[in-house]
Amino acid sequence: MKQQKKNGLPREETAAAARVLAEAARVVTLVREGRSADAALLQFDQSPSRSAIRAVSLGTLRWLLRFEPAVMTLLARPAGQTPLLLRALLNVAVHQIEQSRNPRESTVSAAVDAARLLNLAHAAGLINAVLRRYLRERETLLAAVDEDVAAGAAHPAWLVEMLKRSWPDDVLAILAANNEHPPLTLRVDLTRIGIDDYLGQLQRAGLAARAVDWLPTAVTLEQAVPVSKLPGFKEGLVSIQDASAQLAARLLEAQPEQRVLDACAAPGGKTGAILELVPAVDLLAIDVDGARLQRVADNLRRLQRNAPLQVADLAGDLAWWDGRCFDRILLDAPCSGTGVIRRHPDIRLLRRADDIAALALTQSRILRNCWRMLAPGGRLLYVTCSLLQQENDAVIAAFLAGTADATAHRPAALPLAVASLRECPVGWQMLPGGEAGGDGFYYACLTRA
Ligand SMILES: C[S@@+](CC[C@H](N)C(=O)[O-])C[C@H]1O[C@@H](n2cnc3c(N)ncnc32)[C@H](O)[C@@H]1O
Structure with a gap:
């Protein structure tokens, strides 16, 4: 029998969500301290939740410069005086509230549970109050952030200025492209297999893909999959390369x-x-x-x-x-x-x-x-x-x-x-x-x- 629901999700799912939020908050904190996301994620290579931790961490990092100014206005202290781990947990939670299909209330509960996992139990009440207020005011808070082009697109202001100087007519398209999920593109070794033959192998493996029309070696998959699922990867027929x-x-x-x-x-x-x-x-x-x-x-x-x-x-x-x-x-x-x-x-x-x-x-x-x-x-x-x-x-x-x-x-x-x-x-x-x-x-x- 499924356990009792907690804010719209079965209790064990909220517990799993809390663990993912806590680990993602750790990754975001390491990046804030100067580590690359790839290096910070290495510790979870063997975790059964590694794809969820990766997705939540990278998603939070993608949107942090938009969500952080929105949620930080709800704290009494300036962002700079708030411990990095607490900031990271709030950012991860807001990212989930905005981007995941989970009921928003259940994300708040998961964030409070995550605080305990991160030894931030003393801040659980604060996290609960801030996120609940965020839920009530999110549209107004985000609209205020979006008045600034750089913050609205979650980019640092200096970078948007440099992009404007290099690409004045394309800057908005560039910011939008930077916020998309990248495609998984493969390079096919044409000395070993033809592109149509390889597309056939992908199709037989149930993987939808198409050839890139401007590059004879390239094939783009409709959905990312682990390399272990790619026909011929181990044998070197294909490599992942944009x-x-x-x-x-x-x-x-x-x-x-x-x-x-x-x-x-x-x-x-x-x-x-x-x-x-x-x-x-x-x-x-x-x-x-x-x-x-x-x-x-x-x-x-x-x-x-x-x-x-x-x-x-x-x-x-x-x-x-x-x-x-x-x-x-x-x-x-x-x-x-x-x-x-x-x-x-x-x-x-x-x-x-x-x-x-x-x-x-x-x-x-x-x-x-x-x-x-x-x-x-x-x-x-x-x-x-x-x-x-x-x-x-x-x-x-x-x-x-x-x-x-x-x-x-x-x-x-x-x-x-x-x-x-x-x-x-x-x-x-x-x-x-x-x-x-x-x-x-x-x-x-x-x-x-
Ligand atoms: C853009 S990456 C290269 C990617 C690579 N060509 C590929 O296609 O996989 C740049 C590389 O430059 C190397 N690098 C940085 N400074 C260097 C230096 N002074 N001498 C030689 N390599 C350097 C880095 O270690 C890094 O691996």
Whole structure:
């Protein structure tokens, strides 16, 4: 017999909901303290509730900058003086109230129970009172927040200002795309299986999917599923990779037998894409982070591909380099990640305005070093998953202005008919979402005289 209902949900369901809210509040607190959401979620990898904890945590992080100002006005103390864990629990609860189908009253009860699980029993009365008042006043509270474009779209104000400067006509569409759930896109290894054959395998597995019309290797699933459910994943027939990221390997225009440098390679998404596209290249993958480079090794093993890997700081002195030049260099530079906010909502909280100039400096430094390793007549593809002109065209334009033997090149594989791909003065920007459906990426291709 089902146990007695508590505020519209059976009692055991409220208890499970309370546990998820408590764990999500812990994750949100860790992110507030500077940890990435992926790192904060690692501890729940083995939990039977991991998908629920992940969904609630990421959903809360996605909307926190809209819901927090609404609920914090109900506290007597300013938000800054409220302990992070208590703030996080209120944010998680408000996110559930606004976005889940559970009865709202039951979310309030679950939040009060969650407070006890988090050793916040002393604040249970406060949480109950604040959330009940939120339920009564939510429309007015949210309407007040929504008067500000940045807060209404749950983005930091500095980022909206920078986006406006880079994309004045597209900023609202970008904010809307950042708030959507990202599609699950696969890269199919066309050397091992045709796209129609793979779509057939997906269909037989009961997974609805369609080919991406502007990219021959890409398939988008209608619903995300764990990789264990994907036919051929373990054998390396497919990888998870957004279409805009997959495009980079094509724009590199590598030819068989060429020496290719995959600079800033980890975790190896583009390494795999290059090797599947042109298996006979002589590729070296480099990253400064040894632990992340291990993930390149794991990915290549699954894909049944091989490449030497090297830990090196590409912003440093190149002492490791043997002097042999590369015909193609893919520089997938470290960046703000402002093009992939829909996948990583924690970027809204973790990035600061000051980071952008510092990133641009590192990007320029790595670019100059990579140029030294490029053979005459060779090509370098500069890629970021940023939407900010400071990290993209500005870096490349300044480099071109100061480098006599560098010219911009237009790769033949650019899907120019796709409306989300915008031509910049030097490179090309894929905006997130829209008709193309991909992440936000920037590409610039340079040829050495
Ligand atoms: C955008 S990620 C690369 C993603 C990768 N290309 C892929 O497709 O999976 C940027 C990478 O740059 C690396 N990185 C950052 N600074 C670096 C440096 N100074 N030298 C080499 N790699 C660096 C980071 O460790 C990170 O793995």
